[in-house]
Amino acid sequence: MNRYFTVLRGWIMSKLSRRAFIATGLVAGGGLVVGIAMRPGNQAKSLAAKLGPDGEDLVHTYIKIDSNNVVTAVIPHSEMGQGVHTALGQMLAEELDADWEQVQVEEAPAIGEYASYSAGRRYLFANVDFPNLVIPTVDGMMMNVADTLNLQITGGSMSVRTTGILAMRIAGAATREMLQQAAAESWGVPVEEVTTADSHVIHAASNRREPYAAFADTVAAMSPSQTPQFKNPADYKIVGKFVPRRDIPAKVDGSAKFALDVRVPDMAYASVVRSPVPGGSVVELDDGAARSMAGVIDVVVIPQSSVGGMLGETLSTEAVAVVADSYWTANEAVKTLQVTWSETGFESVDSDGIYAQFERDITGGTERQSDRVTGEVSAEFASAARVIDADYHVPFLAHTCMEPLNATADVKSGRAEIWVGCQNPLGFRRDVAAILNMDPEQVTLHNHMMGGGFGRKARPDYAMQVALLSRSVGRPVQLIWSREEDVRQDFYRPAVQSRFRAAFDSSDRLVAWENTYTNKNEPIEAPLIPYRVAAQDIGYVSSPVHIPFGAWRSVDHSQHGFFTESFIDEAAVAVGRDPYEFRAELLQDNPRHLAVLRRAAEEADWNRPLGAGRGRGISLQESFGSLVAQVVEVTVTDGQLSVDRVVAVIDPGLAVAPDGIAAQLESGIIYGLTAALHGEITVENGAVVQSNFHDYPSVRMREAPRIETHVINSGHDIGGAGEPGTPGIAPALANAVFDATGLRIRQLPLGNFDLNYQAEEEGVVG
Amino acid sequence: MSTTFWVNGERQTVDVDPAKPLLWVLREQLALTGTKFGCGIAQCGACTVHIDGVAMRSCVTPVSDVDGRQVTTIEGLGSESGELHPLQQAWIDHQVPQCGYCQSGQLMSATALLADNPNPSDADIDAAMSGNICRCGMYGRIRQAIKATSVASASDEPLFYSVAGVDHV
Numbered sequence: 001m002n003r004y005f006t007v008l009r010g011w012i013m014s015k016l017s018r019r020a021f022i023a024t025g026l027v028a029g030g031g032l033v034v035g036i037a038m039r040p041g042n043q044a045k046s047l048a049a050k051l052g053p054d055g056e057d058l059v060h061t062y063i064k065i066d067s068n069n070v071v072t073a074v075i076p077h078s079e080m081g082q083g084v085h086t087a088l089g090q091m092l093a094e095e096l097d098a099d100w101e102q103v104q105v106e107e108a109p110a111i112g113e114y115a116s117y118s119a120g121r122r123y124l125f126a127n128v129d130f131p132n133l134v135i136p137t138v139d140g141m142m143m144n145v146a147d148t149l150n151l152q153i154t155g156g157s158m159s160v161r162t163t164g165i166l167a168m169r170i171a172g173a174a175t176r177e178m179l180q181q182a183a184a185e186s187w188g189v190p191v192e193e194v195t196t197a198d199s200h201v202i203h204a205a206s207n208r209r210e211p212y213a214a215f216a217d218t219v220a221a222m223s224p225s226q227t228p229q230f231k232n233p234a235d236y237k238i239v240g241k242f243v244p245r246r247d248i249p250a251k252v253d254g255s256a257k258f259a260l261d262v263r264v265p266d267m268a269y270a271s272v273v274r275s276p277v278p279g280g281s282v283v284e285l286d287d288g289a290a291r292s293m294a295g296v297i298d299v300v301v302i303p304q305s306s307v308g309g310m311l312g313e314t315l316s317t318e319a320v321a322v323v324a325d326s327y328w329t330a331n332e333a334v335k336t337l338q339v340t341w342s343e344t345g346f347e348s349v350d351s352d353g354i355y356a357q358f359e360r361d362i363t364g365g366t367e368r369q370s371d372r373v374t375g376e377v378s379a380e381f382a383s384a385a386r387v388i389d390a391d392y393h394v395p396f397l398a399h400t401c402m403e404p405l406n407a408t409a410d411v412k413s414g415r416a417e418i419w420v421g422c423q424n425p426l427g428f429r430r431d432v433a434a435i436l437n438m439d440p441e442q443v444t445l446h447n448h449m450m451g452g453g454f455g456r457k458a459r460p461d462y463a464m465q466v467a468l469l470s471r472s473v474g475r476p477v478q479l480i481w482s483r484e485e486d487v488r489q490d491f492y493r494p495a496v497q498s499r500f501r502a503a504f505d506s507s508d509r510l511v512a513w514e515n516t517y518t519n520k521n522e523p524i525e526a527p528l529i530p531y532r533v534a535a536q537d538i539g540y541v542s543s544p545v546h547i548p549f550g551a552w553r554s555v556d557h558s559q560h561g562f563f564t565e566s567f568i569d570e571a572a573v574a575v576g577r578d579p580y581e582f583r584a585e586l587l588q589d590n591p592r593h594l595a596v597l598r599r600a601a602e603e604a605d606w607n608r609p610l611g612a613g614r615g616r617g618i619s620l621q622e623s624f625g626s627l628v629a630q631v632v633e634v635t636v637t638d639g640q641l642s643v644d645r646v647v648a649v650i651d652p653g654l655a656v657a658p659d660g661i662a663a664q665l666e667s668g669i670i671y672g673l674t675a676a677l678h679g680e681i682t683v684e685n686g687a688v689v690q691s692n693f694h695d696y697p698s699v700r701m702r703e704a705p706r707i708e709t710h711v712i713n714s715g716h717d718i719g720g721a722g723e724p725g726t727p728g729i730a731p732a733l734a735n736a737v738f739d740a741t742g743l744r745i746r747q748l749p750l751g752n753f754d755l756n757y758q759a760e761e762e763g764v765v766g
Numbered sequence: 767m768s769t770t771f772w773v774n775g776e777r778q779t780v781d782v783d784p785a786k787p788l789l790w791v792l793r794e795q796l797a798l799t800g801t802k803f804g805c806g807i808a809q810c811g812a813c814t815v816h817i818d819g820v821a822m823r824s825c826v827t828p829v830s831d832v833d834g835r836q837v838t839t840i841e842g843l844g845s846e847s848g849e850l851h852p853l854q855q856a857w858i859d860h861q862v863p864q865c866g867y868c869q870s871g872q873l874m875s876a877t878a879l880l881a882d883n884p885n886p887s888d889a890d891i892d893a894a895m896s897g898n899i900c901r902c903g904m905y906g907r908i909r910q911a912i913k914a915t916s917v918a919s920a921s922d923e924p925l926f927y928s929v930a931g932v933d934h935v
Contacts, residue, residue: 081865081902244861251866252854254800254840258867261799269794294783328790329783331806402804402812402867402901451802451867452901483805659861663904667864670903693809693899702892704905 057216059178060224061113062092062171069199069211071096072104076114076163078154078423079107079247080453081667082722083660086245090656091164094239095172095231098212099198105246108152110425110445116151116163150440152426155458155551157624157720160656165718173228175219182218183210233654240713242659247449259421259448262408264476268297270469271331271482272321273339274489276687278546280341281318290333295325299337300472305464307431312549314431314491316461321469327480334482346546346686351495354545354683355393358497358518361543368516368539371527375535380512384503388574392500392563392746396547396681397493398688398696403451404486405462408478409470411436416443416467421450423458431460432467454671455551459491484691491550492681494519498527498563500570503535508575510586511535517563518543523623526556529564530593530622531586547683553671554723557623561727562676562734562748565619569735570744579735580606580618592714593620596627596651603710604631604647613637614644615740619732625719626652630669632705632732636740639756643673643705643733651712652719661721662709668725669707674699676730680749771832773798774842784830789813791829792839800840800870804899811898814871815839821878823897840870843877853877856911864902872898876912884917 056064056072064072073089089105092098108114176196183201184191187208195202202209233239250256275281287299302319320337324330381387407420409432416436422428425447433440450457466479481489496518503512512535517527520540527538552558572582580601587594597620610616613636620629633645648665655661678697682689690696734745741755770779773796780795792798792815801824804812808823815824816838817831843851850858853876863869872895879886879894886894891909900908 081863083864244858247866248858248861248863251863251869252857252873253844253850254798254870256866257799258802260803263797263799326782326786326790326794327803328786400901402802402810402865402899404803450865452865454901480803483807483810663861663864663907666906667903670905671901673903674901692807693805694807698810698899698901699903699905700897700899701895701905701908704903704909707906 057213057220059216059219060171060175062168063096063175065213065216067213069213070102070104071098071199071212072106073168074108074114075105076108076116076152076167077159078421078425078447078450078453080154080421080423080450080457082664083245083247083657084154084159085247086243087160087657087660088164088168089246090238090243091160092168092172094236095169095228096176097196097198097231098172100238100243102199107447110152110429110447112150112426114152115426116153150426150430152424153458154423154453155455157626157722157724161625161718161720164656169230170226170228171224173230174224174226177228178219178222178224179212179215181222182215186215186218239656240654240658243657245660257448258403258451259408259419260403260406260451260480262419262448262478264408264410264419264478267408267476267478268323268325268473269327269330270321270323270466270477270479271327271334271485272302272319272465272479273334273337273485274317274319275341275344276488277341277344277346277685278548279317279344279346282320282339283342284340285320286338287320287322289336290322293324293329293333293336295329296333297323297325298473299323299333300469302465302468302472305435305468307434307460307464309427309431309460314459314461314464315548316464319465321465321479323469323473323477327478331480331482344546344686349546349686350684351395351682354495355497357545358393358495358543361518361541362497362499362516364541365516366541368541369520370537370539371520371524372536372538375512377512377514377535377537380535381501381503381514384512385506386504386508386574387501388570389499389501390567390570390746391497392566393497394495394559394562394748395679396495396683397552397558397675397679398487398490398681398690399452399454399456399550399552400483400487400693400696400698401450401452401454401456404481404483405456406478406480407463407466408476409463409466410476411467411471412474414438414442416470417446418443418463418467419446419448420463421448421453421457422460422463423450423453423455424460428460428463432463435464436467436471454553455555456490458551483693487681487691487696488688491548493552493558494521494547494549495545496559498560500563500567502567502571502574504575508577510571513538515539515564516541517560521549521556522551523556526560526623527564529568530590530620531568531583532589533586546686547688553668554623554726557621557723557727558672558675561619561621561623562730565621565728565731566734566746569617569731569738573738583618583620592651592716593622593627595714596620596629596649596712599710599712600629600631600647600649603649603708604633604645606631613740615736615738617732617735617737617739619728619735621724621727623720623724623727624722625717626650626721626724627719628665628724628728630728630732632729632736634733634736634740636737636755639754641677641737641750641755643677643703646705646707646729646732647710648707648725648728649710649712650721650724651714651716652721652724653716654713654718655711656718658711661711664721665709665725666707668723669729670699670704672726672729673703673705673733676733676748676750677703678749678751680752769829769833771835771837773837774839780829782829785828787825788815788827788829788832788837789824792824798839798841802867802870804868804871809899810868811871811875812868814874814898816874816878819878819881821875838874840873843873851877852915853880853911856915860907860911860914862904862907862911864904868898868900868902872900872908876908880912880915886912886916
C-alpha cells in the first residue's frame, strides 16, 4: 500500500506548484464547529451541516460533544477488523483527557473534509521536523492536496502512525487547551490553574468542576492550535492500555452491518461473471436459459470501464450480470449463461511458462535496476573462499476476504448512492462519479465495516460495476460476487522469482550478497537486508505478466521476507553456524533489530533441544516501521507437517493498543501461514484455475499453531501493525522444516512438497 | 410452494422455491442478516446455523429441508431477556473478532459443540471448529474463549502476550 505514497510524492509535488493553500475562515456555525487550527480543521460551516449534529456540538473536525458530555471521535479511516476506530479514538481521547467510558467512535463520512492529509504529510515530509510556526501551513497544503486527490486511504499499516500522530492527538490536545481557556475566562481564573480530567475542566483552588459539554459553545467559536502541548506519556491513561474494542459487541450478536447487509427499498440482487482470461470481452452471449428462470429480472452486459489512481489503473473489464429478485436466483442464472469471450492473446500462458519467463529474464539481466549497491561485489565473489547460490520463487495469491466483494447502488436522476465496504471511500466516490460522468458531489458513498480487506478493497472495480448496473436497470441493485468470481477476478499478489549468491572469505565470514528478482512494486525497501555484509548488489528485472497486480497484506515484503530470511539461513548453514547466532553477529550495527531477534530467541528458548522429527526456525523482518522476529517450532511425522508454536516479538515503537497489536500479529501470522502452507493461484490457458476454498484453502483451527506475542515499546517512532506479522512466518517455518528434515524449501506453498523424502545429505525440494 | 418452520422460536412461513438455500431465505425473506455468505459450497462455515440444535451449513441446505424444524441463528443465540450466551460474552472478553464477518458462524459451531460436549478437549475443538474459516486468523482466541466457557474451566487462561518497555514517544 506504500505504493500509493511513492507515486503520491511525485503527484503532490506537481500539485503544489499550482495550488496555493487557502486559509479558510473559521467561524463556528449554529452547529458549533471549530477547525483543528486553520486548515485541516477549517471545514467548519460545511461540516456542521454534513455531520448533522443531533444535539451534538461539533467542537472540532474530529470531535463532537453532546449535552450529556459524551465525546464522539470522528475517525477518517475504514474498519476492517484491525481495530483502527478504537486505536485512533484512544489517541484522541488521551490528549483530550476524556473519560474513555464516555467516548464513542464513528467513521468519518466520505467527504473531502476528511481526506487523509496526514498520510500525505508523513510521506512527503517524512523526515522533516517542522518548526511549530509553519506546521499549520504545511498541514493546510496537505489538506488541500489530499482533498484534491480524494485521498482517504486505509492501508499500508498507516493509520496510527499518520492520522493518529498527525491528526487525532493534535485534535485532542488542541481541544483540551481550548476547553481550559474557555473555562478560565468564564471563571475569571488564570488558565494555568485550570486542569482537566475525565472529560471535566477543573479549578482546584475554587473547587470548580464542570463537564466539557458546558463549554462546547464557547470552544466552537475559538481557533484551535495546530501545535498544542502534548501530555507526558508517563501520564497516559488510555494509550498503551488494554481497552476493549468498540466494534466487537456488534460482531458477536449478528447486529454488525456489513455492506452485504444493506437493504434498500425496491432493491434487486445481482451476480456477475467476467472473462476467465483477464481482458476478454463478450463476443457472443446466450442468456435464454437465464432469462427463462423465475425471478430473473434482466441480463445486462456491464461495459468495460477504467479509472486511474495511485495503485495504477483499475481496469474493470466487460462483465455479464444477472439481476433477479434473489441473489441465489441471480447466481444460479449466471451459471447457465453461455458466453463466448474474445481472444486476448494470453490464452497460451500458464504458470510454468511464467516461471520460465522469470528464469529467462533474470538470467538475461536485461535492464537490471539496482535497489542497493555497496562494496566491491565482483571482486568479493572473484576472491571468495566459498560461494553459495539459490533460486526461490513464490506463486500468485488471491486475497479471499471473508466477505466476498459486494456493493449496492441506487443511480437515478443525476444522483448516485453507493453502499460499500472499502479501503478508500473518497477515491471510490471519485471513481464512481467518473464512470457515471457525474461530479463527485452527485455521489453519496456510505462506507461500511469490511469483512476483511487485505488490500483488495482498495480497488474500486466492484463499486464501478454496480453503479453501471443500477443505472442500466433503473433501480437499486445489490451486486454480490460469488466466491468463484472473487478468487478468479482478483488483483493478485504477484508471483516472483528471486536469485541469490553469497560469498564467504576464508574465515567463513559472509562478505558479499547478490540478489536479482523479478518485478518490483512496494515498499521499495522490501528486498533489503539489515545484516552487515560489506558488498551488496540487490536489484531487479522487469518481467511483465498479464495477471493484474494487487496490494496484498504486506505487499512486496510478503515475498522478500521469505526469500531473504531463507537465504540468510542457508548462508548460516553453509558455514556451519547456528542461524540465530549468525544473524545476531551481523546485527551489531543495528541494536534495535538485535534486541527484537534476541528477545524472540529467549522467549522461544532457542537452545532447548527438540526431539526427533522436530525443528525450529527463526526470521527477522522490518516492515511498515515495525520490527518483527519470529521463531517457529514444527514437528514432521511421516511427512506430515505440524506447526506447533510461533513466538513473535514486535517492536512498534509504542503499542497504542497492546491487545490490538497482539491480535494483528496473530492475524498477520495466520494470513502468512495460509500462504506458506497452501496459497497458490495457478494459471492455465491464461486463466486462474482456483475458484473457492476447496482448491484455494485457508488455515483452519486444526492447523493453527499456538501463537505467543511479545511487544517491545522501544520509544522509537510508532510503526504499523496490520502487516508486519505476515512476512516473517513463511521463512521461519521453512527454516524450521529444514531444521527438522534437512529439506530446504525454496518454493511455496509447502503443501506441494513431500516432506517424507529421506535425504542422504542436505536435500533441496522445489 | 410454502415452507413452514421455526426461527429463533418464531413460526415462519415462506413461499419460495423449495430449493432455495436456507441462508438466502434468512437473509432475503426474514431480514436476518447476521448469518453470512462466504463460499456457497459448505467450505467456510460463515453461514452456520442450528437446525434442531445441530450446526449446519445453511448455504447448502434447501429451505424445504427445514420444513417443520427448529432453526436458530446468531440473532437467537442470547436469552429471551436479551442476555448474551456465555460464549458470546467470552468472545467479547477475549476480544475474539477482528473483521467479525465469520464470527456468527464460529459462534454457532462453538455453541453447538459446548451443548453437546461441555468440556471439550483440544482435539474436540479442532474437530468441531475446523469447518469454520477465519481469514483474520483468530483461532487462538476462539480456542481460548471456548475453553474459558467450558465446564472444567476454573479460570481464564491468560492471553498469550506480553508488553514490555519503558520509554514512550
